[in-house]
Amino acid sequence: MIPLHKCFLQAALICLLGAPAAQAARLGAFCTLTEANDLQGTNVERRLPIASVSKVVTALWSLEKGGADYRFKTTLQVTPVENDQVDLHIEGSRDPFFGRESLHFAISELNRRGIKKVRTLSFDENFKFYVQVTSDHTAASHYTTASPLPQTVLAQLKSMGSLTSGWSKTLQVAKATGTPLVEKARFSVEDIRFVPKSEAVSSSETVSFVMKSAPLLSLLKEMNRNSNNHAANQIFEHFGGAGHFRSFAAGSLGLGSRQIDMLNGSGDRVDLDSGAAYNEASCGTILRILRRLRSVLKSTGKDLQNVLAVAGGDNPSSVSKIYNNDVTQKSLIAKTGTVNPAITLAGLIRTLDGDVYFMYNIETKGTSADWRNARALIRQKITELIRDHNGGKPVKYSALQFMSVDDQSIFEGETIETDDLNHYVTDIPTPSPRPPIESLP
């Protein structure tokens, strides 16, 4: 016998777009978890593709392993050569948001040390770079765990023409976030090439600088804002990849393969010999992970809105684009998901009856019509859920501007004591204070 709520859901879907298309999108699983630990729903423990809800899992794992203040360290090795030039080798760390802004910051720091002319700029296989790393295009594109390959990184660097192109835009963001950056940069590069880590050479005159990313917490927030597949995969691989995650899930979370299987950090399709594969988890597992994530965040004085997007609060964001309305506005803190077999949404609703963790997983055949129907259904159901709990309780929240580096990213490392390079610029201005993070209720 078909459960009553399934009859209703199917009837609603039929009304939405006509019978043939409507039948393809159907409820895979739905569950809620209250603060009183009441777990309810349909197919609560059925393992299904979770799409970008995977990024919630990536967020928890990286926070548990590295902590909210963890920073990715990129090493820049500078070797003086003739004609006032240096060779510069970048030893990467899979910094997930090393793009134009991080590159400009590095150039700024090098300029502060009198380094303006580079004979050869080389990078290794752990240096992952996209010029527009925060763009929707980068976010939505498809990657393998090895992406981007060195030839892609090389192409991206070369596509900039001058590596200081777009400086004024970076400067604007730096000023808005209190990140130190020289007003005007000078930086010429004769040659750019890939040099594997195993072949990188240094000399007795090589000086290393370490450049740190912005803290992990802000990177995770940006990752989840527009569901950045590249960033999620980098973070996941940096902390050990699928094998290490499996050990963490079993050891720290008590979760086996029946509950969760993560192939990558993003939830995007993985192409195996046997065909397309996706990260999978049960609805109940995701809610337990969400609750644990919140607990980890609260232990540092933060909350879910510091990592997940807030409907109507983070604009643009994938949550706001599809699920924002008068009822959900700032009462819905969630992560969206879109893959061919599933449209998903998971997170927290804040209501007058209390906070409720939820997840919807709608099975689809990957057609545009399916995706539309699935999202419409979730939108309808999440609005009803908040209404059923007497309405939303909006969180006090203002979005912070993201930058991939901050005032703590300035270079560590030795002072150069050679006449081959220009003297230091010592009058580094004091950065203006960062805007305060909104206090939590």
Added chain:
Amino acid sequence: MTKLFLILMLGFSPLVFAKKAVPDLFAAAESGDLATLKNHKSALKEKNSAGESLLIKAVSAGQMETAKWLIRNGADVNEADLSGGTALLYAVSGGEEELALLLIEKGADLEKTYGERKESVVFEAVRLGQNKVLEKILTKSPKLAQGANTEGETALFEAVRSAQSKSAQILLKKGADKAVRNKKGRKAVDLADPKTDSALIQILN
């Protein structure tokens, strides 16, 4: 000679009968893989089993640059899939505001209706609270603010159902009539929930 012929056939047959692997252009459109699409320009008019064009696929996945390139290379912005959906409908339903505005600028049909209830894309824009798109559509085609579906409901009803008070304000500004009743005799305000829809009730009263 026969042996030689057989040997030649065996040697050449893989070459003769082997098909060149055709990449999945729809996956390429979905993932923004322009390089693959550029290498298969002759196949850009293909549709998949759901009747989706490459443009629909790119738009659904929010791939702006791919969509722009497809349009520049002859993609029909008004082509519909088997369920009757168009690129514009999917841009709006996916919250892809820039894409929706682009398609409108490139001549997307604003008066086409969708689904059993024959609703214009205005209804979808209101459902999602895509207010910039809504303003653009109603500027180009003001009568759509009063267009009703087969239930006799205008987009104002959808604004209430979808809790989109800003969209309701835009519709009213563009001439929507709050006194319209649907086939069951109800006005838009009658659908509002007093507990959660106070803003809407105020606007509609």
